[in-house]
Amino acid sequence: MTDMVYEQRDNEKEERLVRNLMDWYYQNQRDLIWRKTREPYRIWISEIMAQQTRITAVLPYYERFMKTFPTLKSLAEASEDEVLKSWEGLGYYSRARNLLKTAQIIQVDHQGDFPQGSAVLKKLPGIGEYTAGAIASICFDEKVPAVDGNVQRVFARIYENRMDISIPQSKKLLTEFVREVMPERETGIFNQALMELGALICIPKIPNCESCPVQGLCEAYKKGTQAELPVKAPKKAAKQESKTILLITNGAGEVLLRQRTEKLLGGLWEFYMIEEDLTEEEVLVYLEKIGISLEKITYIGAATHIFTHKQWNMKGYECKVKDGKGIDGFSFYAKEQIENLALPTALQFFRNWLSEESQIGFSV
Structure with a gap:
């Protein structure tokens, strides 16, 4: 199939997808500490930590980091050595350095107030389109997608889309499709529900289709092609x-x-x-x-x-x-x-x- 699959709109299917997904999320979401708040500083830290890291591995580091730097101001005033030490063990240390840079920019240029728009957030160090979408939707109810690997996998299977997800155009097309599908309200809940489905049910290789709230809408499930999707070009050998x-x-x-x-x-x-x-x-x-x-x-x-x-x-x-x-x-x-x-x-x-x-x- 080609990218045209996302242009073949089906309003009834999309409405069922949103309703089933959000109902499932309210009943089955994991009890994660950062889901108890909509404070953008805490959501930002959790989203950066969760990049390329399993949630179960993130939890103790998140608690340690928040204990050391409970506010954006405390992070902005820290030294790089202090931030790297608190990040120690999480890997991908450019994330920690960008956290410090962004905290300092917000403290100086925005008087310590976290920017609310995804367009502004994307200009800050270490905040890409996905992270900006997650923060803006969860904290400020902006209708903006947050498309990561989990979301790409979910939609590739639901619509049996065989575009290579490593191609930027593939993610761009999906992002615009999700923007049209997502509800006007509770946009942060919708984005988190998609991520949660990809993390718990629609997992790589062997998904747990029998527990999936959108099983009846999934083309890959109907055709038995779940294991083939998403399509992604193999990585170069390290x-x-x-x-x-x-x-x-x-x-x-x-x-x-x-x-x-x-x-x-x-x-x-x-x-x-x-x-x-x-x-x-x-x-x-x-x-x-x-x-x-x-x-x-x-x-x-x-x-x-x-x-x-x-x-x-x-x-x-x-x-x-x-x-x-x-x-x-x-x-x-x-x-x-x-x-x-x-x-x-x-x-x-x-x-x-x-x-x-x-x-x-x-x-x-």
Whole structure:
């Protein structure tokens, strides 16, 4: 099928879709803490956290973040290090940096009042069309769609639309269709109901069709093609990168760290990292060349971490130095200092090992 499927309007079907979906949502929605409020600051934080992260994983981070930054003003006045530390473990750290930028813009340019229109929201760092639609509809009753992957999957199956959802034009056409279908009132409830259906019932691969409130309207269900939809071009294979992680420690139990300036994981702290796979003997030679003498080297183990387009294949060593000499760009940090630094999830395996072996107290 082509995009024409969304131009073949059926008012009766659309009315049943809206009614069945919203009735189901009122009875079956999850009890999520941010659904108890329409305060835009809290809805904004929850929506940003939920991007590319499972809701069950978000909950403890949301509560921790809101406890640390209960108001937009408190977030706007925070340092980047404080925000990254509170975000630690959620990944995709550009989201945290954009939260800080947006909070500062709202505090200065809008006198601390959250902008109400989706058009204005989309101009803020880290707020795209989906997030703007979610905030504007949930908090301000604006009739604007919030189309994410869940919503694309739901409509692809209901209308058996075989357009590639990775093509921008596909999402654009669906967004305009949803705008026409959605009710005049309770637009935020409608958007949340669509997201909830995609998250709980119309899930990838094997949907729970027997519990679906719109089963009778679903073309894919009638034809048995649910597993084929939505159509999406396969992702490119992740680029493989080898890393050797060195946990360089001195006699005082301090650890050598630096704050990253690269775009990836920028602002987070890391152990000494070599951009290749080295054996223990090769590590010794490498450190001798840069003037570091070791008292002891211990193999820690291997770990992998997958980013959006690349995969780090890592193995690590603890390297105890004789003289406590540092390396340019790196400094030794004591236990109480490290507890306040944000380290990336990618290095959690090595951080945890150091915590257990050396009693360096990292929070996880």
